[in-house]
Amino acid sequence: xxxxSKGRYAVMALMDLARFNNxxxxxxxxxxxxxxxxxxxLEQIFSKLRKxxxxxxxxxxxxxxVLNRKAKDIKLTNIFDAVxxxxxxxxxxxxxxxxxxxxxxxxxxxxxxxxxxxxxNNFFEEKSLEDLVKNNFEKRx
Amino acid sequence: xxxxSKGRYAVMALMDLARFNNxxxxxxxxxxxxxxxxxxxLEQIFSKLRKxxxxxxxxxxxxxxVLNRKAKDIKLTNIFDAVxxxxxxxxxxxxxxxxxxxxxxxxxxxxxxxxxxxxxNNFFEEKSLEDLVKNNFEKRx
DNA sequence: ATAAACCTGACTAAAATAGTCAAGTATCAA
DNA sequence: TTGATACTTGACTATTTTAGTCAGGTTTAT
Numbered sequence: 001x002x003x004x005s006k007g008r009y010a011v012m013a014l015m016d017l018a019r020f021n022n023x024x025x026x027x028x029x030x031x032x033x034x035x036x037x038x039x040x041x042l043e044q045i046f047s048k049l050r051k052x053x054x055x056x057x058x059x060x061x062x063x064x065x066v067l068n069r070k071a072k073d074i075k076l077t078n079i080f081d082a083v084x085x086x087x088x089x090x091x092x093x094x095x096x097x098x099x100x101x102x103x104x105x106x107x108x109x110x111x112x113x114x115x116x117x118x119x120x121n122n123f124f125e126e127k128s129l130e131d132l133v134k135n136n137f138e139k140r141x
Numbered sequence: 142x143x144x145x146s147k148g149r150y151a152v153m154a155l156m157d158l159a160r161f162n163n164x165x166x167x168x169x170x171x172x173x174x175x176x177x178x179x180x181x182x183l184e185q186i187f188s189k190l191r192k193x194x195x196x197x198x199x200x201x202x203x204x205x206x207v208l209n210r211k212a213k214d215i216k217l218t219n220i221f222d223a224v225x226x227x228x229x230x231x232x233x234x235x236x237x238x239x240x241x242x243x244x245x246x247x248x249x250x251x252x253x254x255x256x257x258x259x260x261x262n263n264f265f266e267e268k269s270l271e272d273l274v275k276n277n278f279e280k281r282x
Numbered sequence: 283a284t285a286a287a288c289c290t291g292a293c294t295a296a297a298a299t300a301g302t303c304a305a306g307t308a309t310c311a312a
Numbered sequence: 313t314t315g316a317t318a319c320t321t322g323a324c325t326a327t328t329t330t331a332g333t334c335a336g337g338t339t340t341a342t
Contacts (some may be wrong), residue, residue, distance in 0.1 A: 286341085290337075291336095293332105294332085295332090298328085301326090302323105310316090311315090312316105
């Protein structure tokens with residue numbers, strides 16, 4: 001059980017963006033250099049973030065990206081959702097119409113994974129981008 | 142972010158075993174049939190569970206497996222640990238001596254993943270096999 | 283005009299997953 | 313004592329996912 005790099009990079013990039021947000025659009029090139037993430041990969045990630053209206057793009061020279069909402073209104077859960085970083089604990093939840101493991105009924109652990117998903121999602125729904133930036137700054141001081 | 146089948150199967154199999162535990166050893170063949178899990182795969186899983194002393198084996202005819210401790214003393218965290226179902230949220234935690242992403246310092250999201258891991262592990266440390274069996278039975282009644 | 287920066291889709295190497303397969307050994311029951 | 317049942321182990325493999333790369337655009341400030 002682990003997060004993918006895509007989810008982690010998305011959070012890193014948005015934290016980076018949030019810090020410089022009020023001045024100018026931030027270019028992916030800058031984020032790439034500061035955070036050590038491949039530029040091509042960042043472009044894929046930001047394409048998704050834009051479609052979910054988490055960021056806005058500014059094209060052309062001096063362009064880049066800006067947050068589309070206030071940092072406190074962007075929750076971790078929104079970010080992960082945008083880049084398809086889902087908390088799908090197990091396959092049996094994929095098509096819930098059928099049962100689990102090709103059977104007609106739910107598997108005996110089904111309730112457990114439901115609980116686990118809720119537990120994790122609660123964490124993601126509480127944390128905002130603002131929290132993360134503040135917290136990171138404080139710990140460094 | 143998802144669990145692997147190995148972790149899920151381990152829990153399913155142990156719940157199955159816990160229900161019949163006080164009577165006779167339970168054969169993997171029975172578990173395989175009841176839970177719809179490949180027998181060969183179960184053997185791999187139980188080999189690991191045995192090494193971590195979560196189950197005991199009884200060889201020969203009428204043999205099978207029994208729990209090695211009381212169901213209430215087997216926590217989810219023990220089971221996942223036995224089958225290498227780790228909660229390693231991100232790679233940057235792998236070798237913590239180095240920084241993240243090949244850099245010298247920790248990445249800006251590092252504290253976040255620490256928090257997340259603790260959050261998830263708390264859940265696993267609370268739940269015992271006994272809880273799971275009871276809960277599953279109650280919900281079905 | 284031209285360079286910076288966004289935009290898109292196709293492609294791919296490497297790793298992880300979810301098993302299968304083969305060849306055993308131990309024990310009980312008839 | 314011989315079969316059947318069931319545990320034991322290690323090697324192997326197809327499939328899927330991940331984590332990118334690559335190539336070719338379009339847009340806009342200067």
